[in-house]
Amino acid sequence: MTTRQDERLLDGPLVPVACRRCAAEVMVRKASWEQTSIQWNAAARAACVNLGEDPHATCPALRSAIQEAALTGAVRVVE
Numbered sequence: 001m002t003t004r005q006d007e008r009l010l011d012g013p014l015v016p017v018a019c020r021r022c023a024a025e026v027m028v029r030k031a032s033w034e035q036t037s038i039q040w041n042a043a044a045r046a047a048c049v050n051l052g053e054d055p056h057a058t059c060p061a062l063r064s065a066i067q068e069a070a071l072t073g074a075v076r077v078v079e
Helices: 042-047 060-072
Strands: 015-018 025-030 036-039
Touching: 015 060, 025 042, 025 060, 036 060
Parallel strands: none
Antiparallel strands: 015 025, 025 036
16 A cells, blocks of 8 residues: 655645744644644643643644744745
8 A cells, every 4th residue: 555645735834833932843834824733742742831631732822923923924824
């Protein structure tokens, strides 16, 4: 069986974004202004003080950093 490359990443690759509060760095892709993909790693999860044990929790400070990165063009919005 072969695996197919995810071609969505060709239009908008994941880029690093760091939280201004705790410096946790995650990989981010914005498919639209409404849709954001965030890829966490173990180091970022450990650094974030807002996540706790909930795997679905979000960090308001990181969300703010991602929004700012999108507005300044550091994170490309694919739409």
